[in-house]
Amino acid sequence: MLAILRDLLRYNVEFRIGVALVGFVVVLSALSAVSPYPPQDVYVVPPDVPPSLSYWLGTTSRGQDVFWQLTFAIRNTLLFGCTVALISRMLALMIGLLSGYKGGWIDRALMSVNDTFIVIPLLPILVLFYFVMRDSMSWLMLALIMACLGWAYDARLIRSVAMSLKTREFTQSSVFSGMSTREILVQEHLPYVMPIVFSTTMNNMIWSIGLEVTLAVLGFTDINTPTIGGMIYWANQHTAMVAGVWWWIAFPTAAVIMTFIGLFLLAVSMNEYIDPRSRLGRIGGVAT
Amino acid sequence: MSVEAAAPADTRPPDRSGPILSVTDLRAHFRTTHFGVNRYVRAVDGISFDVKRGEIYGLAGESSSGKTTLVKTIAGAIKPPLEVVGGTIDFAFLPGYGGLHRAPPTEVARIRWRHLSYIMQGSMNVLNPVRRLRQSFVDFARPHIAGTAKEFETAVIGHLARVRLEPSVLAAYPHELSGGMRQRATIALATICRPDFIIADEPTTALDVVVQKDVLGMIHGIQREIGSSVLFVTHDMGVHAHIADRLGIMYAGRLVEEATTPEIFKNPLHPYTRHLISSLPRIGDDVPRGGLEGAPPSLADPPPGCRFHPRCPLAMEICSRRVPDMIETKPAHRVACFAVNGSTEP
Numbered sequence: 346m347l348a349i350l351r352d353l354l355r356y357n358v359e360f361r362i363g364v365a366l367v368g369f370v371v372v373l374s375a376l377s378a379v380s381p382y383p384p385q386d387v388y389v390v391p392p393d394v395p396p397s398l399s400y401w402l403g404t405t406s407r408g409q410d411v412f413w414q415l416t417f418a419i420r421n422t423l424l425f426g427c428t429v430a431l432i433s434r435m436l437a438l439m440i441g442l443l444s445g446y447k448g449g450w451i452d453r454a455l456m457s458v459n460d461t462f463i464v465i466p467l468l469p470i471l472v473l474f475y476f477v478m479r480d481s482m483s484w485l486m487l488a489l490i491m492a493c494l495g496w497a498y499d500a501r502l503i504r505s506v507a508m509s510l511k512t513r514e515f516t517q518s519s520v521f522s523g524m525s526t527r528e529i530l531v532q533e534h535l536p537y538v539m540p541i542v543f544s545t546t547m548n549n550m551i552w553s554i555g556l557e558v559t560l561a562v563l564g565f566t567d568i569n570t571p572t573i574g575g576m577i578y579w580a581n582q583h584t585a586m587v588a589g590v591w592w593w594i595a596f597p598t599a600a601v602i603m604t605f606i607g608l609f610l611l612a613v614s615m616n617e618y619i620d621p622r623s624r625l626g627r628i629g630g631v632a633t
Numbered sequence: 634m635s636v637e638a639a640a641p642a643d644t645r646p647p648d649r650s651g652p653i654l655s656v657t658d659l660r661a662h663f664r665t666t667h668f669g670v671n672r673y674v675r676a677v678d679g680i681s682f683d684v685k686r687g688e689i690y691g692l693a694g695e696s697s698s699g700k701t702t703l704v705k706t707i708a709g710a711i712k713p714p715l716e717v718v719g720g721t722i723d724f725a726f727l728p729g730y731g732g733l734h735r736a737p738p739t740e741v742a743r744i745r746w747r748h749l750s751y752i753m754q755g756s757m758n759v760l761n762p763v764r765r766l767r768q769s770f771v772d773f774a775r776p777h778i779a780g781t782a783k784e785f786e787t788a789v790i791g792h793l794a795r796v797r798l799e800p801s802v803l804a805a806y807p808h809e810l811s812g813g814m815r816q817r818a819t820i821a822l823a824t825i826c827r828p829d830f831i832i833a834d835e836p837t838t839a840l841d842v843v844v845q846k847d848v849l850g851m852i853h854g855i856q857r858e859i860g861s862s863v864l865f866v867t868h869d870m871g872v873h874a875h876i877a878d879r880l881g882i883m884y885a886g887r888l889v890e891e892a893t894t895p896e897i898f899k900n901p902l903h904p905y906t907r908h909l910i911s912s913l914p915r916i917g918d919d920v921p922r923g924g925l926e927g928a929p930p931s932l933a934d935p936p937p938g939c940r941f942h943p944r945c946p947l948a949m950e951i952c953s954r955r956v957p958d959m960i961e962t963k964p965a966h967r968v969a970c971f972a973v974n975g976s977t978e979p
Binding site: 449513514515517518519520521522523524528532533536537 | 708710713741742745746747749750751753754758759760761762763764768769772773774776777819822823
């Protein structure tokens with residue numbers, strides 16, 4: 346595993362840039378731990394100060410330091426993405442592996458649920474959830490809802506791999522050696538699909554962060570928890586662009602774009618690593 | 634591999650404590666449903682045979698003769714559309730149920746790998762490509778062997794030495810091994826628990842002849858050492874001549890002849906077996922080999938009576954009406970053929 350990471354860092358430019366960008370964003374979010382101001386407090390610094398040496402990224406119209414506010418925002422946004430990715434990955438793995446391996450009515454039942462989730466229009470549903478739940482719509486609740494909506498595509502992908510694994514000899518050997526279905530799925534099939542899961546995790550995080558920012562900008566989330574979308578929401582509320590407080594919008598936007606590009610490059614380079622054909626091409630073999 | 638080179642001399646004392654596997658009138662059909670009409674493909678249709686303790690029973694027959702379906706049914710891998718329509722499969726270590734498919738799951742779990750194991754056809758996927766060999770051994774065999782992890786490792790290394798594999802292969806992934814090494818590792822994996830009964834489904838088909846001989850020798854050696862019985866399936870008569878003690882010949886889902894291997898090769902009685910044996914090349918013999926007219930019948934719509942009669946040079950009128958029984962024509966030599974046994978009808 347470490348050797349793979351080392352090789353990727355050495356030979357893959359996309360991976361290097363991706364790691365640098367994501368690393369930068371993670372360091373930024375880690376700095377929230379040493380913030381001098383609590384994230385919820387307003388008017389702790391003079392409002393509307395442009396970026397300067399004392400306030401690196403300026404201050405907001407609500408009297409918050411943009412830099413420290415940004416550290417909280419990016420931390421929450423990243424955590425949100427990771428939570429959604431983790432929960433939806435677990436759902437996708439369980440449902441995909443079980444459905445592909447078991448087949449029959451289990452497969453049909455699970456896949457009809459799966460297809461339902463694939464065709465559901467997401468944004469209207471999420472807005473509806475916000476209007477129904479309002480005050481109880483916390484950060485964690487939104488993450489749970491998104492996770493429940495975000496597993497379907499990957500479950501189908503994993504199912505297709507599991508269906509192929511089912512017919513291979515080692516699966517039959519596992520059955521003949523007396524392994525239970527759970528053991529076969531966890532010990533034999535899970536290691537096989539893990540690289541695919543790693544790759545889709547990045548895409549899933551991009552998807553969930555993007556959707557969260559969209560909802561937050563529109564004000565359809567818990568706006569008191571600082572997130573990237575939440576910062577942009579408050580900036581819009583204070584007509585930051587008209588008032589010339591551009592740094593309030595520019596820096597969170599830049600941070601989230603860096604996150605996106607970083608995760609995208611990681612997903613692309615990992616895809617290339619997983620696909621043996623492009624790996625062959627890179628080490629000088631002939632891809633056929 | 635020439636036939637003469639083989640002809641194994643049976644040096645073991647015969648074991649008289651009853652058969653380890655006894656299959657009685659087994660019928661397993663594939664059911665397909667089209668527009669509400671059920672159609673049956675009779676892949677295994679009324680097969681009876683015994684496997685004695687400590688013997689290698691060879692099962693021969695061309696493709697689509699139902700060999701694989703038969704061993705799958707015996708191993709309990711019965712999934713739709715395959716159905717067991719009738720008959721019993723009695724293992725000495727699983728008495729009273731009439732087959733793995735009828736036994737409760739706890740009983741089946743008890744005998745798996747410990748008493749009944751399976752050597753798969755040699756291929757790329759015979760071992761999990763993303764698990765190191767050590768992990769495969771732990772996955773498959775650890776639950777069946779008591780003792781500490783250290784003792785298990787020692788046992789595995791000792792057992793690998795029997796198939797002439799270095800302990801270092803335990804750290805390798807399957808793709809890092811050659812085809813022969815992979816198949817030897819598979820044999821080690823299947824025999825580590827010293828099972829009473831091993832099903833070997835074409836274990837040497839994907840290997841070249843030199844490796845094949847090597848692998849066959851290992852199966853034979855380990856089998857003699859741990860005293861297992863082996864049900865050995867392949868279409869390759871040369872392999873059978875080399876390894877099997879007794880041979881059963883299958884044709885179109887039925888057993889047509891059964892005898893000791895030297896007897897089958899020297900004195901085949903059933904017309905199908907005779908053609909099979911006479912089609913084998915022999916060193917120093919330059920007579921052209923004649924083929925048999927026609928093709929194996931469709932198992933969805935087999936000919937009535939004896940399934941071989943449309944291609945049989947000895948076919949009589951009765952052959953198309955009645956199914957010949959397996960009759961012990963000579964001691965330990967059973968044949969299902971009216972032309973050989975004579976018809977019982979007036």
